[in-house]
Amino acid sequence: MSWYLATPIVIPFVTAVLAFLxxxxxxGRWVSVCGSTLLLIASIALMxxxxxxxxxxxxxxxxxxxxxxxxxxxxxxxxxxxxxxxVAVAVSIYAIADVDxxxxxxxxxxxxNMLIAGVVGAFITGDLFNLYVWFEVMLIAxxxxxxxxxxxxxxxxxxxxxxxxxxSTILFLTGxxxxxxxxxxxxLADLAGAVDGADPRLLTVVAVMFMIAxxxxxxxxxxFFWLPAxxxxxxxxxxxxxxxxxxxxxxxxxxxxxxxxxDHDTAFTHTILLWVAALTMVVGVLGAAAQSDxxxxxxxxxxSQIGYMILGLALLTPxxxxxxxxxxxxxxxxxxxxxLIAGVVxxxxxDTDLARIGGLYKSAPVLAILFVIPAFSLxxxxxxxxxxxxxxxVKAALEVEGWIIAGIALAVGLxxxxxxxxIWAQAFWEPHPEAVTPKLFSLSGRDRAALxxxxxGLALLTxxxxxMPEPFVRFAQDSAAQLLDPSAYIAAVLGxxx
Amino acid sequence: MEFLYxxxxxxxxxxxxxLMLSNNLLRFIFGLVLISNAANLTIFVSxxxxxxxxxxxxxxxxxxxxxxxxxxxxxxxxTAIVIGxxxxxxxxxxxxxxxxxxxxxxxxxxxxxxxxxxxx
Numbered sequence: 170m171s172w173y174l175a176t177p178i179v180i181p182f183v184t185a186v187l188a189f190l191x192x193x194x195x196x197g198r199w200v201s202v203c204g205s206t207l208l209l210i211a212s213i214a215l216m217x218x219x220x221x222x223x224x225x226x227x228x229x230x231x232x233x234x235x236x237x238x239x240x241x242x243x244x245x246x247x248x249x250x251x252x253x254x255x256v257a258v259a260v261s262i263y264a265i266a267d268v269d270x271x272x273x274x275x276x277x278x279x280x281x282n283m284l285i286a287g288v289v290g291a292f293i294t295g296d297l298f299n300l301y302v303w304f305e306v307m308l309i310a311x312x313x314x315x316x317x318x319x320x321x322x323x324x325x326x327x328x329x330x331x332x333x334x335x336x337s338t339i340l341f342l343t344g345x346x347x348x349x350x351x352x353x354x355x356x357l358a359d360l361a362g363a364v365d366g367a368d369p370r371l372l373t374v375v376a377v378m379f380m381i382a383x384x385x386x387x388x389x390x391x392x393f394f395w396l397p398a399x400x401x402x403x404x405x406x407x408x409x410x411x412x413x414x415x416x417x418x419x420x421x422x423x424x425x426x427x428x429x430x431x432d433h434d435t436a437f438t439h440t441i442l443l444w445v446a447a448l449t450m451v452v453g454v455l456g457a458a459a460q461s462d463x464x465x466x467x468x469x470x471x472x473s474q475i476g477y478m479i480l481g482l483a484l485l486t487p488x489x490x491x492x493x494x495x496x497x498x499x500x501x502x503x504x505x506x507x508x509l510i511a512g513v514v515x516x517x518x519x520d521t522d523l524a525r526i527g528g529l530y531k532s533a534p535v536l537a538i539l540f541v542i543p544a545f546s547l548x549x550x551x552x553x554x555x556x557x558x559x560x561x562x563v564k565a566a567l568e569v570e571g572w573i574i575a576g577i578a579l580a581v582g583l584x585x586x587x588x589x590x591x592i593w594a595q596a597f598w599e600p601h602p603e604a605v606t607p608k609l610f611s612l613s614g615r616d617r618a619a620l621x622x623x624x625x626g627l628a629l630l631t632x633x634x635x636x637m638p639e640p641f642v643r644f645a646q647d648s649a650a651q652l653l654d655p656s657a658y659i660a661a662v663l664g665x666x667x
Numbered sequence: 668m669e670f671l672y673x674x675x676x677x678x679x680x681x682x683x684x685x686l687m688l689s690n691n692l693l694r695f696i697f698g699l700v701l702i703s704n705a706a707n708l709t710i711f712v713s714x715x716x717x718x719x720x721x722x723x724x725x726x727x728x729x730x731x732x733x734x735x736x737x738x739x740x741x742x743x744x745x746t747a748i749v750i751g752x753x754x755x756x757x758x759x760x761x762x763x764x765x766x767x768x769x770x771x772x773x774x775x776x777x778x779x780x781x782x783x784x785x786x787x
Binding site for chain 1: 687692695699702703705706707709710711712713714715739740743746747750753754757758761762764765768769774777778779780781
C-alpha cells in the first residue's frame with residue numbers, strides 16, 4: 170500500500186538526480202519530460218486506489234503511527250498530486266522550448282524536479298514536522314529557480330521573495346514547537362484528537378501563528394507583497410509552475426490544518442479568515458487593474474483568486490468547502506496556462522508590457538483562442554471551469570446569508586473581466602506599436618509544438634471541467650465531506666479504534 | 668531552567684525583530700539567524716527540561732531504564748539547524764549578489780523589479 174504513496178515522491182527525486190548528471194547534455198530536458206510522465210502515471214494509480222479504497226496511509230520505516238512519519242492520501246491529497254503531475258508534464262514539455270542551454274547547464278531541470286518533489290511531499294505527508302521539511306525542499310528549489318540566470322530584476326525580486334518566505338518558515342517552525350509542547354505529538358491525525366486536551370486560548374494563539382505562516386505562502390492580504398515583486402522576473406516556465414502550484418500548497422496547508430486540527434474556535438479563527446478572504450480578493454484585483462505588464466497583471470490575479478479559496482475555508486459549510494476544492498483544482502490549471510501563454514506572447518511579440526505589443530489576434534488567431542479560454546475561465550464565464558467554481562462559492566455564501574461577501578465575490582469577478590479585456594484589447598486587438606506582425610510561424614516547428622501543446626492540453630482540461638462539471642463537483646463533494654468529517658482520515662492513520 | 672530559556676528566547680526574538688526592521692539587508696539576515704535560533708530553542712524547551720539520562724536503551728531491554736531525556740525535540744532541532752544552515756547560506760550569497768549587481772543593500776532602493784508606475 171505505501172508504494173502508491175511513496176512513488177510520487179521518489180520519482181521526481183530520481184529524475185532530479187538524473188537530470189543533474191545530464192545537465193551538460195541535451196538529454197536533461199527529456200529526462201525531465203519522462204520523469205513528469207512517470208509521475209503522472211504514479212499519481213493516476215494513487216488516485217484510483219484512493220477512489221477505490223478511501224483514505225490510505227503508509228508508515229515510513231514501519232514505525233507505527235503516531236511515532237513514525239506517516240504518508241496519507243485522502244481525496245484532496247490525491248487530486249492535488251494528480252494536478253501537480255499534470256502541470257509538471259505541461260511545464261516540462263514547455264521548458265524544451267523556453268529554457269535555454271545556459272539555464273539547463275546551471276541545473277534548471279534538477280531544481281524543477283526538486284520543486285515538484287517538495288510540492289508532492291507536502292500534499293502527501295501526514296506529519297507536521299515532515300510538512301515543514303517538504304516546505305523547505307520546495308522553498309530552496311524555488312529560490313534557485315527564481316534567480317537562475319541572475320538578471321538584476323531576478324536578484325531584486327529574489328531578495329524580497331527569500332526574505333519574506335524565510336520569516337514565514339520560522340513562524341511555522343515556532344508554531345510546530347509550541348504545538349508539540351502542548352500536545353506531545355506531531356502526527357496530524359493524532360493532533361486532531363490531542364488538541365482537545367489543550368488550553369483552548371493557547372491553542373488559538375498557535376492557530377494564528379500557523380495562519381500567518383501559511384498565509385505568507387498562500388499570498389493572502391496583508392502578507393502577499395513578495396508575490397507581485399518576484400513572479401514576473403524568472404523564466405516563463407518557472408513563473409508558470411510557481412503561479413500554478415506554490416501558493417496552492419499554502420492554501421492546501423490552511424485547508425488541512427484548519428479543518429483537521431484548529432477547529433476548536435471557528436467563531437474566532439474563521440472570522441479572521443473571512444475578512445482575509447474578502448480583502449485578498451479586493452486588493453488583488455485592484456492591484457491588477459493598476460498594472461500594465463501581462464505577467465504583473467496575472468501575478469496580482471493569483472492573489473485575488475487565493476481570496477476565493479480562503480472564502481470557501483472561512484465559511485466552513487459543506488458547499489463552501491466543495492467550492493474551495495473545486496476552485497483550487499480549476500485555478501492551478503488556468504493560472505499555469507495563462508503564464509505559459511504570456512511566454513509565447515513574449516516570444517513572438519517581443520515583450521509582455523501591454524504598451525509595447527499588439528496585433529496578436531490578426532496574426533496569431535490560434536494563440537488568441539487559446540488565451541480566451543483560460544482568461545474567461547479565470548473571470549468566471551460559463552461554460553468554463555471558473556464559472557462553476559465561482560457559482561459554488563457564491564451559492565455557499567448566499568446559503569449562510571453572507572450577502573456582503575457574496576457581493577464582493579461577484580464584483581471581484583467583474584473586475585477580473587476588466588483586467589482580462591485590458592490584456593485582450595491591448596495585446597490582441599490593437600495594432601503593434603512598432604508595426605511588427607507577431608506570427609506563430611516565426612518560431613521553429615519544434616519550439617511551436619513544445620510551446621503550444623501544453624497550452625492546448627491545459628485549455629482542453631479547462632473546457633472539459635467546464636462542460637462536464639458533474640463528476641468533478643461530485644468528487645469535490647466527497648473530498649469536502651472527508652475534510653469536514655476527518656474520522657476516516659484519522660482511522661486510516663491510527664488504525665480503527667474498535 | 669525553563670525561566671532562563673524563556674528569557675533567552677525573548678531576548679533573541681526582540682533583538683532579531685529590531686535587526687530585521689532596520690533598513691539594511693545584511694542586518695535583516697543577521698536578525699533571521701537570531702530568530703531561527705530562538706525557534707530552535709522553543710522546540711527544544713517544548714520537549715520539557717528534565718535531568719534524565721541520555722535516551723539510550725540497554726541491550727535486551729525495550730525501553731530506557733529510569734527517566735530519560737526526550738530525544739524527539741533534539742532530532743527536530745537538528746533537522747531544523749541543518750535546513751536553516753542551507754537556507755542562510757543561500758540567503759547570504761543572494762544578498763552579496765544583490766550588493767554587487769544592484770549596488771545597494773537598502774530595500775527602498777531596490778525598485779528594478781517594481782519600477783514606479785507613475786514615472787513611465
